[in-house]
Amino acid sequence: MTTRRLTLAIAALAIVGAVIAAYLTWAHLRGFEPYCVGGGGACERVQSSRYAELGGVPVAVIGLAGYALILASLLVPGPTGPTVTAFLAFVGTGFSAYLTYLEVEVIDAICQWCVASAIVMTALAGLAVTRLAAAETVRHDSR
Amino acid sequence: MSLQVRIGALAALALVVVAGAVALGQRSGSGESAAAARRMFAGIPEHGVSLGSREAPATLIEFADLQCPFCATYSRDVLPTVIDRYVRTGRLRLELRVLPFLGEDSARAGAMAAAAARQDRMWPFVDAFYRNQGRENSGYVTDGFLARIAGETPGLDVSLASEDRDRPQARHMLEESDRLARELAADFTPAFYVRRGTGRPRPVQPADLTPDAFTAALDAALPAR
Secondary structure: OOHHHHHHHHHHHHHHHHHHHHHHHHHHHHOOOOOOOOOOOHHHHHHOOHHHEEOOEEHHHHHHHHHHHHHHHOOOOOOHHHHHHHHHHHHHHHHHHHHHHHHHHHHOOOOHHHHHHHHHHHHHHHHHHHHHHHHHHHHHHHO | OOHHHHHHHHHHHHHHHHHHHHHHHHHHHHHHHHHHHHHHHOOOOEEOOEEOOOOOOEEEEEEEOOOOHHHHHHHHHOHHHHHHHHHOOOOEEEEEEEOOOOOHHHHHHHHHHHHHHHOOOHHHHHHHHHHOOOOOOOOOOOHHHHHHHHHOOOOOOHHHHHHHOOOHHHHHHHHHHHHHHHHHOOOOOOEEEEEEOOOOOEEEOOOOOOHHHHHHHHHHHOOOO
């Protein structure tokens, strides 16, 4: 896959992630239960747990900011851009892993939206690393 | 620097950033919650399992298990309103009856709550416990955990409470709560009863654990002003 296609794929995934995070932010701020396939209230339990905020900031807002930053990093020119994108995607993946751990081990409820966001973020990290490698190859070839 | 090393360095740096953000966020969140708890109970007399004036015309009795998530929800979402509107205004006195029936973690938590009650610090202890409530019966209520929660409770002598929790007085307090629960047929938590004066407690059944639903049910159970 070319660097350009990788960039477009990352942008598309980041938009999907941002939409998920925006929906969860909206649900958190308006206080309604996010739609959960099959019901069961797991999303509500996660959203209303004390882990739904970090330092007073809703986790969904942090996610939304993360996806926005990843999108913005695609505009950074030169070899720095792919490095910044990869770093942000790593941070997002680490954060998603921590939240998934909390859901499984502490809150004892799995929110489908959070799982979807974690999958998107992990895929973004994979694509960002591939883009970084591709950009490196192009740089070497052009010397 | 080779690509692999760069990727490894980026991943390690990201890990540090995540760990730092989580630690900072938790510390600041816990500090804010503890400060809010201090404000919530500030200036209200506490005696054993009771919170509020002895002269209040009615008592709201709550049966709770410290591991019960709905009890934590009530404490977080509804209790501040109840304290502000009813306890601070002298209309109501609160009584917290701990029923440790969910398992061993509940029993250990209940014993420590009873020990805190002996120092008239049960309410802030229970509030701190709920803020740190873990997965039910996962064995998280260890000596270290209880000492940490006790340490977060303003005015509680941690070592005295740790000694008291195994003493007969603490056990007696829990047995007394269990006896009252049997008498009232309270077999779930949180369960609420209002006692007017020295009369028999009557159940309060809110439609939901929200401030509006709870205060509506409470108003119906209380003497008219």
